[in-house]
Amino acid sequence: MRNVDMRTELGELILRNPVVTSSGTYGFGEEYAPYCPVSILGGITVKGITPLPRLGNPVPRLAETPSGLLNSVGLENPGLVEFRNSYLPKLALLDTAVIVNISGFSPDDYTLLASSFQKKDTGIAALEVNISCPNIKHGGMAFGTNPRSAEEVIEAVKKNTDLPVIAKLSPNVTDIVEMAKAVESGGADIISLINTLLGMSIDIQTQKPLLANKMGGLSGPAVRPVAVRMVYQVYEAVGLPIVGMGGISTWQDAVEFMLAGASAVSIGTVNFVNPLAPVDILNGIEEYCLKKGYRSVREIVGLAHE
Amino acid sequence: MRNVDMRTELGELILRNPVVTSSGTYGFGEEYAPYCPVSILGGITVKGITPLPRLGNPVPRLAETPSGLLNSVGLENPGLVEFRNSYLPKLALLDTAVIVNISGFSPDDYTLLASSFQKKDTGIAALEVNISCPNIKHGGMAFGTNPRSAEEVIEAVKKNTDLPVIAKLSPNVTDIVEMAKAVESGGADIISLINTLLGMSIDIQTQKPLLANKMGGLSGPAVRPVAVRMVYQVYEAVGLPIVGMGGISTWQDAVEFMLAGASAVSIGTVNFVNPLAPVDILNGIEEYCLKKGYRSVREIVGLAHE
Amino acid sequence: MYLKVRVIENRSIGHPAQGIFRLVLSGQAAKIAKPGQFLHIQVSDTYDPLLRRPLSIAGIDKNKEEITIYYKLLGRGTDLLTHFKENDYLSIMGPLGSEFTVPQQGELLLIAGGIGIFPLYSLIQAIDQEKVKIHLLWGGENIDFLESADLKYLVNSGVNVKISTMDGSLGHKGLVTDLLQEMVQDSSMIALRCNNLVSAACGPKGMLKATAEICLNNDIPLEVSLEERMACGIGACLGCVCTVRGADGTVKRKRVCKEGPVFRAKEVVWDAEC
């Protein structure tokens, strides 16, 4: 008696269901294959790609915090060329929507990255523009916290690709709505949020920051209330479809984000604990819709608003 | 063999030890008396006082989140007059430093509040200026997120009281250092941080926000990495002594804040779980200093910095 | 009091699907506990879930120094509570809050909705039934629930019990307030009222509100035990307030954990708009 229509519409990006996985937590789609069939998912988002290969930050890159995780991977990735040559062909074979996450240190970087991914590149469903990675010392953070440069970056991307453009927002701002409006003006088709909250942990034995990079990005259940709040605020203020994320661990959490206004939900940190979480979440959302009598999962989006 | 000097200096405010309790979590000092002897503490901070009495927000005011708590008490308090008449005399009898937390909706409010508390009012050790309560729809939040008005408010307070002035910062900002510098310019003697992170939780059965006020402030262990980061950043950039708070639950957490740069630590949400937490934390800090061979607790402040 | 207390019993009672548990704790708290009060219980050592859980005291044995609690499995907190075994230790704060007035003579009318029966158990236990006649109106979802919530205890207690269920599987089909309405319209009520009738109620907010209306309209003094989400449990956080109208007509807040959970119904503002 499965008769809930689970298709999700994010503007012209149609996913077969609203559950995707988050950039940086799901490798390049193959790592979790033995644990969770990607063909069940609405999509996966690959690790952030930069123009050149990056070694990322030194270790330790991880610190556990109460119901949360600090990471300072620092955008380790094989770079644009290697990604296109070695990873993209494999990604194209996956039976799921692939979202490519891009990061740059200048508007030119974004222009280059955007122009390298087009609709004709089989296997790519959308570009997610990470203007919010807190681990890069120069640039990355500034784009994500300054409305002017966020708009510019999105404009640069939008001009150079025909793929749907997802602007990924940083929560480390005073006014998330201002940022959302800026990327809307820049031409973003979709907004995703939140990236990680800037945090830190100190080892009281060594008396040094636990992460080699000192600060890192906080993710996991701990940040969920902040993420739900921001999704709710952005939904009220901006007309673009939203991919909600930040601490989603159960189907209840996912429904919470959808009621707040997310048309799709992205699953990150919880994969590390429960690799079947995306499947459990998908089933749970469907069950919820069934029980509450919705024909389509799209009906629950934004219901928490008056 | 207790021979660690536990006295803490926050400019001219000297506390017998670095452990104080946080505004809004410790009532007016009498509630926890049966559970935790306040005479052991460095100080207590009372619930935020406004010029007029306030009923606060409707219930539900509380929502539990992973390792965190959302509250939207909305500054319920007896108002300035009643506070002075009925509460202050009792507070003056307590054998601990009493920090009075004040909140207003306009610079005039702050002027009035500040001028009502002076050194000659026995029993008050300092004023903590809450420019950061996220629960007030008008004013409160704006002061705490705009450097200009934060500076103005602190200036108004500083001009009208001879008590040490603690500026309490909101974490809901893009740049905490900018805010810290603003209150420094305003004349603050001490900086305390963090207040709560703005968050939200939605009841998936009723499909409405769980808090009657929709949004609330997130506190508890979940926010600790954000708080430690901000203490660390402010310590690097500003010369004022810091009272660190946000999710401190164990002595290890407290030491983490002190290494990050806090001269004192404030204990909030954890009291609800473990009313003896302040005592455990105090003992733990002392033990840590003993083991590591410090003569004074002041030696560990800021050690995590190069 | 803030103590570690020993678990004497902690098990599912009645129909497992109803998820009702009885928890018996050993400790001095029993010496000072009063009917209507509650314990604030730490259900886990980790920070997730973070908060303690408030649970009413349903039975007090001062001699054996034992407190009995009934709880319904609801979410993660109560689930974690079920994991405690005999001889494990639980951290409690309490007894906390205000108590029911225990009448010494006359007639006592109790009105319970669902698990609202639990705090009333301690009141029944405290009454000298030689001197005070107890009438209980109790509404529940269905017979399974009522049996699981220890209907047998009540039947054996000598209390005059009237039941309603939503599905009609036992007693009146409908709301417990139907029973109350019926009762106050009944002529025998007059006799009860002459005999110093007082009442106490616990249950969902809507049911309490309706109960309060009926009782106040009929001049029956009523005490209600309220529920609110709690953090500190002792009056420090102002998280759990209810709205009351003072004698002078002004609206005020009271803390359910401190001035409550038991309030005089006539002071409670049920639909506070602030």
Next chain:
Amino acid sequence: MYLKVRVIENRSIGHPAQGIFRLVLSGQAAKIAKPGQFLHIQVSDTYDPLLRRPLSIAGIDKNKEEITIYYKLLGRGTDLLTHFKENDYLSIMGPLGSEFTVPQQGELLLIAGGIGIFPLYSLIQAIDQEKVKIHLLWGGENIDFLESADLKYLVNSGVNVKISTMDGSLGHKGLVTDLLQEMVQDSSMIALRCNNLVSAACGPKGMLKATAEICLNNDIPLEVSLEERMACGIGACLGCVCTVRGADGTVKRKRVCKEGPVFRAKEVVWDAEC
């Protein structure tokens, strides 16, 4: 594999103050586990602590389908792990990661620092000691630690064991790398080397680095098992990398959970500045 497996044994061994536990798990994972691999274990149902804990496989019994793990009580995660009892179920991912090369002939030199002995147990177990002679150098804090970490098992295993302790309570007083240095300077070493000597090491980073230097200087092929903080355990998060130098001289990252934990020592860059 991602499974719930049954706990067969989970108890403190040796001196309680040393906090060493042996955990035996039942399950098919034993069928495919290789020495050097690890399991990624969920220690609690709540989100605090959030992450799984990586623990090396110390014993593999393919017939009984049992895996043995030794762990040291360190923080909250390992503390929660001690709470699991016989017949409880644990969620594991694994066996994960790379394996030690199991020599089929010649001589095997093992160098262990502290609890670094645990993964080496599985290697010892996999060796046919009729064909391969095993020499073990093991350094620990003191005799209590070594006994608790199952020195007896080693002594009974037929392995040629040399011990060092920091306090001199057993064997050489000093570092295990002192023993190694001594050994390579010994003339009998030549005989060993002629007999296809290979080596494997596990322990703290500083000890591994020193070990690698000595072995490489003396042309002894060495495999090391590295430790790094882990989140996913399967190569998806890039949290656990180490730095290696490729054949072409360029510096690269490898994931300790995926390409490791066992690496050829000569490729590891010990003091990566990036």
